[in-house]
Amino acid sequence: METITRTKIVDVLKSVAFGSTVNVKGWVRTRRGSKQVNFIALNDGSTINNVQIVVDVEKLGEEYLKPVTTGACISVNGILVESQGKGQNVEIQATEIQIYGSADPATYPLQKKGHSLEFLREIAHLRPRTNTFGAVFRIRHNMAIAIHKFFHERGFFYFHTPIITASDCEGAGQMFQVTTMNLYDLKKDENGSIIYDNDFFGKQASLTVSGQLEGELAAMALGAIYTFGPTFRAENSNTPRHLAEFWMIEPEVAFNEIAENMQLAEDFIKYCVQWALDNCHDDIQFLNDMFDKGLIERLEGVLKETFVRLPYTEGVKILEEAVAKGHKFEFPVYWGVDLASEHERYLVEEHFKRPVILTDYPKEIKAFYMKQNEDGKTVRAMDVLFPKIGEIIGGSQREEDFEKLRTRAEEMGVPVKDIWWYLDTRRFGTAPHSGFGLGFERLLLFVTGMANIRDVIPFPRTPKTADF
Ligand code: ATP
Ligand code: MN
Numbered sequence: 001m002e003t004i005t006r007t008k009i010v011d012v013l014k015s016v017a018f019g020s021t022v023n024v025k026g027w028v029r030t031r032r033g034s035k036q037v038n039f040i041a042l043n044d045g046s047t048i049n050n051v052q053i054v055v056d057v058e059k060l061g062e063e064y065l066k067p068v069t070t071g072a073c074i075s076v077n078g079i080l081v082e083s084q085g086k087g088q089n090v091e092i093q094a095t096e097i098q099i100y101g102s103a104d105p106a107t108y109p110l111q112k113k114g115h116s117l118e119f120l121r122e123i124a125h126l127r128p129r130t131n132t133f134g135a136v137f138r139i140r141h142n143m144a145i146a147i148h149k150f151f152h153e154r155g156f157f158y159f160h161t162p163i164i165t166a167s168d169c170e171g172a173g174q175m176f177q178v179t180t181m182n183l184y185d186l187k188k189d190e191n192g193s194i195i196y197d198n199d200f201f202g203k204q205a206s207l208t209v210s211g212q213l214e215g216e217l218a219a220m221a222l223g224a225i226y227t228f229g230p231t232f233r234a235e236n237s238n239t240p241r242h243l244a245e246f247w248m249i250e251p252e253v254a255f256n257e258i259a260e261n262m263q264l265a266e267d268f269i270k271y272c273v274q275w276a277l278d279n280c281h282d283d284i285q286f287l288n289d290m291f292d293k294g295l296i297e298r299l300e301g302v303l304k305e306t307f308v309r310l311p312y313t314e315g316v317k318i319l320e321e322a323v324a325k326g327h328k329f330e331f332p333v334y335w336g337v338d339l340a341s342e343h344e345r346y347l348v349e350e351h352f353k354r355p356v357i358l359t360d361y362p363k364e365i366k367a368f369y370m371k372q373n374e375d376g377k378t379v380r381a382m383d384v385l386f387p388k389i390g391e392i393i394g395g396s397q398r399e400e401d402f403e404k405l406r407t408r409a410e411e412m413g414v415p416v417k418d419i420w421w422y423l424d425t426r427r428f429g430t431a432p433h434s435g436f437g438l439g440f441e442r443l444l445l446f447v448t449g450m451a452n453i454r455d456v457i458p459f460p461r462t463p464k465t466a467d468f
Contacts, residue, residue, distance in 0.1 A: 001096045010046035025075045052091040071103030124468045135283035146275035151226045159218045159225040161211030175206035207232035219252035226251040240452040245461040252435035258380045258397040261434035266307045276447045292449030305354040312361045338365040341390040356385045368412045370396040395436020402426035
């Protein structure tokens, strides 16, 4: 076969160099046609759109074309022509076809369209080849780029926090342990506690649940930083919004107070949504048409609305009024309760009909490092609540006072001796500062309109599943 430089299908579809010879490579979506002429829909992942290959069956040989079935990988030389058919501008009249790899129709699982998302999760190694997952993963890439662009343009530094940590600050019981010890032969002391002296790190170590504490150290030096990396939670929650391994973005900014933190969160999400609409049009249109007819409208809606800012206490009043008027929630609601997803969604979807930033939560249900309000009861926490998702961001202004922070850590049973380095930020040159964590996959749920978090990460890790 003649060697011609490959063109990606995304570029071929935009080309107007009619009459020129091109090469495309990709995976066959379908082949159909008659004894004389065949049409191959070819996709190479560069776009959701296929290029149509027109094949003169007699010229290439019916026998030769037999392995060109759904899923096969081929290289095509041909002439670019203006398309007669609807829905495409160009097509390629094949002159030569090389078969890289066939895909036996008897065993290739992706024969026809319309497999359920549940089934596709069982073949996560092949699902990127479907239109749906191609679209989701291209959007995922674009969101990662948008995040880096947003922060870089605003002078934030990308800061890498460790994945292995020996400080169990928030997640007792939620953490995955990291060890090289022989689990069949654990050394224990007289109380039955495991002796970690001979373990790799000489102490108990785990996978991080958040890079925030280290992020705060960096903000106290570089001014404004963000992290963007994997985090791990061994919470046994089998919900459509929780993963055991997920990616988190955590900006942390010196001198920002809670109001500025809220504005940053709002600007950040809007930037990402705008980026998706501007750069992922075909993929979002596809997901809108196939899964979620309200998707584009919802994305555009969020850009127009100012997010509601609402103290927790006011939020609880609204929910209690709803109950009084006969609205049924599964879980009870009263001041002091950690709101359930149904409560959050009521505020967002039914009461305000736009995103809500809930602030000033009771201190008992929030982490030790959040700045205490003068009322002695609440802390400067903020959760950003979104339609269909509930909590998308959790953040706060941080307690900058050394004594208050240490006392609160002790009250909440946080081992102060393990976080001496964190407390040092408040001993030396402390400053007001704020930050938040955005779950990358929660953002993707919103932007793609997918309903289950397992379908916006390539290889989901959840209780009892770590295949692929
Ligand atoms: P939730 O109440 O939804 O379980 P959280 O309060 O435990 O979340 P934070 O500790 O505030 O979450 O984490 C910050 C952000 O990380 C959340 O707002 C959410 O977007 C995301 N997040 C938290 N846990 C998970 C998880 N298990 N899987 C995916 N994303 C998560
Ligand atoms: Mn939270």
